[in-house]
Amino acid sequence: MTTPKIPADTSADVRERARAIPEAAVARLAVYLRVLSGMAEQGVTTISSEELAGAAGVNSAKLRKDLSYVGSYGTRGVGYDVEVLVSHIERILGLTRKHSVAVVGIGNLGHALANYGGFPSRGFPVAALFDIDPDLTGVPVGGIPVHHIDDITSVCAEREVSIGVIATPPQAAQAVCDRLVSAGVQCILNFAPVVLQVPDYVEVRKVDLAVEMQILSFHVARRADQAAGDVVNGVGVDGVVIRP
Amino acid sequence: MTTPKIPADTSADVRERARAIPEAAVARLAVYLRVLSGMAEQGVTTISSEELAGAAGVNSAKLRKDLSYVGSYGTRGVGYDVEVLVSHIERILGLTRKHSVAVVGIGNLGHALANYGGFPSRGFPVAALFDIDPDLTGVPVGGIPVHHIDDITSVCAEREVSIGVIATPPQAAQAVCDRLVSAGVQCILNFAPVVLQVPDYVEVRKVDLAVEMQILSFHVARRADQAAGDVVNGVGVDGVVIRP
DNA sequence: ACGTGTGAAAATATTCACAGCC
DNA sequence: GGCTGTGAATATTTTCACACGT
Secondary structure, eight states, rough: OSSEEESOOOTTTTHHHHHHHHHHHHHHHHHHHHHHHHHTTTTEEOOHHOOOOOOOTTTTHHHHHHHHHHHEETTTTEEEEHHHHHHHHHTTTTTSOOOEEEEESSSSHHHHHOOOOOHHTTTTTEEEESSOOOGGGGGGGTEEEEEGGHHHHHHHHHTTTTEEESSSSSHHHHHHHHHHTTOOOOOOEOOOOOOOOTTTTTEEOOOHHHHHHHHHHHHHHHHHHHHHHHHHHTTTOOOOOOOO | OOSSSSSSOHHHHHHHHHEEEEEEEHHHHHHHHHHHHHHHTTTTEEOOOOHHHOOOOOOSHHHHHHHHHHHEEETTTEEEEHHHHHHHHHHHHTTTTTTTEEEOOOSSSHHHHHHOOOHHEEEEEEEEESSSOGGGGTTTTTTEEEEEGGEEEEEHTTEEEEEEEEEEOOHHHHHHHHHHHHHOOOEEEEEEEOOOOTTTTOOEEEEOHHHHHHHHHHHHHHHHHHHHHHHHHOOOOOOTTTTO
């Protein structure tokens, strides 16, 4: 009963497939999509897994596996039709829907985001801006007037915001997040250096500059340690090793 | 000779360990570090894996495994000393070194980055800014004068820049990257929506807003499809399922 | 021939569960 | 009693390699 035999490939077929796509593969699909769009603009109509993989910075086996999650839309012995692949990836990524975005926190970063051309052009219109500073209320940023943060609930509901972007100082982030969630926003992109606590049904992605820098720092350190170690072990390193 | 028995836990001990830490664990360590720093500021001196895990948004088994990559610095039955843990994580992440940062591309995002307080305070001083626009040359942004992009090589060498941040339009990103690399920069944080091609010894991290949005979009779509599927299968869903 | 699509193998990462120590 | 540290078990992701369609 809880295991009703094999569900017999119905329309829920796409859904089943979508559920199974690993998160890492989803991220890569978005990259492939961008590369493919660029190709299409340049008039390329067909591409092989090898070429696409090279342009996307992955190996071709991984690329083919990733594409297989989307479906089998290549032609053996030939490659993939760029247009076809673009439309199937867009479908899987849900880009046939429109996803209105609200940006909360109109500081330096918020300004940059509000003015960022990459969002609207790709189906993510910035539908609303919010800030706690009353002096900003009504001021247009990137052509969109800023609302006071107290209006989040009504404005988000009215404009059907599906993605909330948090660009506030860290102290404010959790409170803003709570408000977005209670306004019905289920996807959040968080730029504040804070771990947000949210209900299970809310999806959070974070962009954490400090963390990125520290990961790079780790690699610098690892490399330095390795060079030092190699020198100690006499594994032939010419001097200070700046360019192997 | 190339395998000189077990290296007998010498100073290369930290190096060995560092090499083995999975990338995902490194990213989490940076998060733990921030949480721990916050704890320390609030006067917390000791913390259990359960508490720290909760604050960092992971489960405690994973946290303990991650910390075990750093070393065994906890006390059984008690927990971890916050200060001790902070200093060990900092060491592993290479934060005892100073890492000078150069930001290339002083548009909206570049401005935001130049003014971002999170970098300097965490050991990542912004040592130089670059832009291709001659009108910007010499203009101070966030207190730092902008250099022309043609001076990348000399300025980066002089100021020992170890991390380059690319905040240019996509068309310029690869060229800027090449220049940074030839200036000896081995770590790059890329905000441009382009897959950079670099030599093996260069470490690239990317922050791609469009990709983040599309991942969120995927989850919106998956959820919608799932809800639809559940309704079809009659798996008891009350209406349109906005808040389970 | 050529290049996709995919099972099976290998490599990684996560979670479990409990011995060991305070 | 309580909590860490870690091998062993499990799950996930990546890579291999080759059958198959065009």
